Amino acid sequence: MSQTSIAGDLGQEQSLEERVLGALDDEQRSVASTLTGPLCVLAGAGTGKTRAITHRIAYGVHAGVYKPQQVLAVTFTARAAAEMRTRLRDLGVAGVQARTFHAAALRQLQFFWPQAIGGQLPGLLDHKATLIADAARRLRLSTDRAAIRDLASEIEWAKVSMLTPDTYLAKTAGRPEPAGFDFTTIARLFQAYEDVKTDRNVIDFEDVLLITIGILQEDPRVAAAVRAQYRHFVVDEYQDVSPLQQRLLQLWLGDRQELCVVGDSSQTIYSFTGATSRHLLEFTRKFPEADVVKLVRDYRSTPEVVKLANDLLAARTREVDAAARRREALGGVAPAKKSVRDSWARPLELIAQRDSGPPPSFEEFTDDEAEAAGTARRIKALVDDGVPASQIAVLYRTNGQSEAYEQALAAAGIGYQLRGGERFFARREVRDAILQLRAASRTAGGDDVPQLVRDVLSSLGYSAEGPQSSGAVRERWESLAALVALADDVAATRRQIPGAQFTLADFVSELDERAAAQHAPTVEGVTLASLHSAKGLEWDAVFLVGLSEGLMPISFANTEEGVDEERRLLYVGITRARKHLALSWSTARTPGGRASRKPTRFLDGLRPDSAPASSGRTGAAPKRRKAAAPAQCRSCGQMLASGAERKVGRCSDCPPAYDEATFEALRQWRLKVATESGVPAFVVFTDATLVAIAESKPADPRQLSAVAGVGASKLDRYGEAVLAIINEPDD
Template identity: 75%
Template structure:
């Protein structure tokens, strides 16, 4: 393909605004890009267009983003567009590479070792100061130290600058400052640096050594920064030093997706870009190609409601005018709003709806359950496991650390040395067949199914790359190289299974169906959001959650925490503008009958007849204070059986049955499947899967 044709092909398929971004090759350029508007496509095509027209030299372009996964995805797209020499890295990765190169000449000696986790050093620092801390306190102090460092605060300056911030772990700011100081001293004594030091030290070297700064500026002449609303003052300082006096900068961001303020991120740099760079061009991307008009309407309404509230209440707080998205997809279903009696009922209803979607042909990998705090995941893990639905925890075991994936990479690497390059996807299938891959998914659940899903994800990736790059360019060796690069960046291919994730960790991802759960006051907004700015951030967090959905969007909440508990919870204030209403009252979808029965007839202890307040008590059938009535041998036999089942399926023991359910079985001693099915915690899928085995254990221990 000739140069002109190739350049034209890079711009093909872009809308007018994206094409403006891609063809504007000199900065400063500010791209305000709403969720789902194709910002990554626009900026990667801009870089590729600049390379193919000769305006950019690939080695002189640095694209910076905020996660290793996003950087790996950007590198893949650039390589597919013929701009593989461009560097796409996170701020930390780019700074660490420069630090490793320049440290010997700028400082001398070997670079200090990098601390992966602060917890141990912070705990030791607290002990030296004779302060008692638990794991949660150490975690909170670590987060506060990270905030201080990215805000470029020393231990001495921290207390004054942090005035008005929430006190981490209930400690006063002076105490935190002392731990901070002791932590820094410990690192110096042991010749260690942490991730924030990577940025701080790189900044210091660039500021102090003009030779080093000149070398970096001659290497990189064009900069692109994605997710610019999330930069911290320290990252902005590093970017300034990379640029020097030049203006060849393109930034991309959306102030309405600023959700990391607690880490030091601020949208101020994005909002003030045109003030800092006079004459900067601004392009707005508002055509949403991700979501249906129904989902887009909900997202726009959520943000618009904040503006009207501010007008009515005259809060005086700043709120940048949000981008109003324009949906480009065909119409889809309306969002579903569901009120449930308790958390357990909400999780069960969520699992039921997911089962319906699966029956309709929606892939499990295209469904996500998103919640505000990680502690909410357990109820949904159990509900999905009870329904026989596979799931994956985002932030759980990393894909490339799974044994079958490591074995697959070894086999593929060996095959790449000996086999040709005809029909690479079929070669991948042939190689993985020796590890257990089949064209048809196994009916088994647990470890067998999970192993197959890992191998199937590799096959799917081979098919995708073969389609994108073309059979002529796609080789088995290039596939192995792609896997090795993805392994280094933890850029996993798609795995079948419903995704469970916090709203914060869902940023940058999307699914066909999204379930936003736990949308009650105290969780959304979170209880400690006690200022207008904090509540605004919670609103933006919910906006990010809504805009993850392509077609199906469900929002739910429960009126009490535990089955039979007092219905004191209220739905999130953010839902007021979103829910359909009749005569001023919200209209809810009713929870399933099982949840209603629990709410209308609170269970009572079979011994003392007092109400049972917790899920564990309801499962057992008696309150915790009353004595147990089961035979120890029966309970231990059930536990031993559960352990064998869990190991065979390679799942945690509670996924088979929780301890509370085993106690309930041992005490009730059911004699039939019907009696067993009456016990709490035993749904139809578990009854079918384990019922006969449980009854046999009960019979053997009569």
């Protein structure tokens, strides 16, 4: 074996082992004490992989095997990289580079560009949309905002797959045509986009990796300098690497084997971006002498949550095994071991380490609004029972599903934060707070940093008890309270490090680093997030909503590989929950609508009173009905990009075309009806539906029923009153 486990060679350093490795379980300790040679860590959800690899780096530095400046730890988000740096610093290790692939490559590109290329590095493009729109105009292609987004995603996929405009067409077999354009047109647009970038002397994020790869391949001096700088590599979330990132990693590594990779093929959910678990699954082929350590002890979730997660994956594994047996019985060859290129790799089986908790709940609702209202009621009950709102999340498949839950939580008086909304460090009160803390750090004495933070922020509106009101005042207080809580947490961590100093200036530096990485502290409020954006996070209580066929799996997952990825996405959602887990779906989209929806096939055999999945519901999703023609804005004629815009029939940028008095009369009527019925206002009609009614001015029940959000039931219940308001004569 090429690996060297130094745990047994440091008998005289027992205090070091105990200090760095003492809190790890046997498998984590094996990871942390194997310091040289290739190492593959297969780590299930909640098994402490970040803990294991940060302790590995710290142990290697403290034992003298690593020099901090020669270690490069790579992960996939700036937040994860910032968290890794924080943990390493808390372990007494400074100087280790923990970065994303793009950040590490950009740092190298900025340094080596003058000597390898010469001149000034081109500008870095933040967003592709403007340049893709310009490229489309050069080709006389008609596009809207939604199409631009799809085209940008397709070009990003092509570039991370290391394709050029010339080689793109050969790799499009089996892919859906983006934005309705044929692949030949996409190839031409791809080339036009590259031409526009050249004309404007800018590069995009994929170019950062591509150019760095080109320099490392073509300039031996640069390659030698990089390899002299970095001797040991750690790659987290290795199941998410793209061919482009893998190529860069190979060039960093050269012919050496000092590489530790960590991943879980069951959490591969970004294949649409070019990510593939193939490199993780084939690691021991490339490095036959590699050690493989499996982390399966789940410290995050209760046994009930872990069992559901295991059962979800096991159901698919049984289907794969049964299919292999059928092929063998029919005279085919059933391989002893499935190819790692197949879409379903045998998953890790997690072993729960926490005490038992409540069983996951499964609930069916009549429509989306009822599901949102029911979810809000259950969240309020949890908050009343003492579960912090910041430890509750509502997770859905598409961002378009968030509106109903925003309205339901607002109606219930529950604060929420929309993941992907305004960034924490961009908020005005947070920027003001950091300025005040920076000024105070120049003169502040004493070592009670948390109290100093409280004193400074009190001038901006912080108090020990938050305001009872909701709205902007409450949101401002919650931002300041998050900074105070962060000061408490950082101070408590620093106190555990012998001889460590912690001043107000240190706390300001911590805030600056977090702001750069968008590593926000916890803010009080229920989190609303898509399943994809929830990766890497966890909460005490998780509500998985909208779990019906067509949403889970999503309707365009029409291949076996696509459906398998949707199952993994649901697995990621389940494993975000520590204790409370609720799964729900609705049978109709709107109140009074036809109850044609079915719960997701993934829960067949898992939810109460359901049979295991039949063979007809295990593979690709049913063929979609032909999509409706894209709607146009009634004001400007542009294509509408979101569900909310289509419901109103107008771009969000266009001014409303309704009479304010009529709209206000509709709102007052809705409030009265909701109060009398004891339901949230949006259950009667959503704001978007009221706007659509006010703008379309229906003259009769037939026209009113054509408005999105007005089903047969609501037409019977409210139609007469609504038409009376709309058709009321002017004074």
